[in-house]
Amino acid sequence: MGCTVVENNILEIIRKRSSVRTYADRPLDPEDERQINELLRISNELSGPFGNIPRLELVPVNREKMKTGTYGFVKNYQGLIVGICRNFREEIIDLGYRLEELVLKLTELEIGTCWMAGGLKKFPLQSMIQLKDEEMIAAVVSYGYPEKKRLMEKAIKMLIRSNTRKAWGELFFKGDFSHPIENDDCPQISLCLEAVRLAPSASNRQPWRVVLSDGAAHLYLQHTPALQSERLGHDIQYLDIGIAMCHLQLVCQELGEGGEWYLEDPNIELPNDHIEYIATFRTKQ
Ligand SMILES: Cc1cc2nc3c(=O)[nH]c(=O)nc-3n(C[C@H](O)[C@H](O)[C@H](O)COP(=O)(O)O)c2cc1C
Known part of the structure; x- marks a missing residue:
């Protein structure tokens, strides 16, 4: 890019x-x-x-x-x-x-x-x-x-609770999906993750999940089956994921941590059948 x-x-x-x-x-x-x-x-x-x-x-x-x-x-x-x-x-x-x-x-x-x-x-x-x-x-x-x-x-706004965002522990994990992280756990990348958390998403479903491991951020999409209807014609949650990638990368760049997206599926055990690996963000070493 x-x-x-x-x-x-x-x-x-x-x-x-x-x-x-x-x-x-x-x-x-x-x-x-x-x-x-x-x-x-x-x-x-x-x-x-x-x-x-x-x-x-x-x-x-x-x-x-x-x-x-x-x-x-x-x-x-x-x-x-x-x-x-x-x-x-x-x-x-x-x-x-x-x-x-x-x-x-x-x-x-x-x-x-x-x-x-x-x-x-x-x-x-x-x-x-x-x-x-x-x-x-x-x-x-x-x-x-x-x-x-x-x-x-x-x-x-009230109906879709658009002013609210999920807690850190629901979205971000360390090592695997059974270890949620809290805001202060990793100060160096906490601003990048916060930028993901604040992103807009269809029906405010906030479908992005991030697992930090081996110095990289692995991004996943937690699909909402109700939004995958034939009626829409395409999966609009892939737009949400693109938005999250944009937020993460721009904030990393601003913090001087340039980085890129790679396909490096870490094969972490998935918590359910509706979650899909998307890409991995790695800062330049
Ligand atoms: C891919 C996508 C599709 C959306 N579609 C609609 C829509 O059809 N109608 C609408 O009023 N808002 C739509 N929104 C806005 C979301 O409802 C809004 O981003 C979310 O509730 C969070 O609120 P915020 O943007 O004020 O932070 C959409 C947002 C995204 C990212």
């Missing part, structure tokens, strides 16, 4: 980000508009950790008519970034990675965002994007300036 579009204070930006479903009813300033176009242009030349370059498109919206998501109504957004790839695990993960990097950049610019991957088939979008062979719209990110939250948005 060559370069990134986010430059600094990444952990602060990660802490600041939260999904925005109510936007101010005003267009973006021309300078912000220009920056988004430029970011998209750069991003469309960058690959994700598995080497695929996802296609990202900006779509002008007719706000009155857009109704989105299976559990979210997003109001007054000023644009959509549409994430396109083929329905392959690695391509979806790479799309999650690249699109999240844009989300963080927009957060840095004080522009609100919300990921959407549920109910996309209902979008009029399908007719606005020219899909090539095998391509699909895997996710969409709405954006605009954040507005005071509506009652509806507060209700959605």
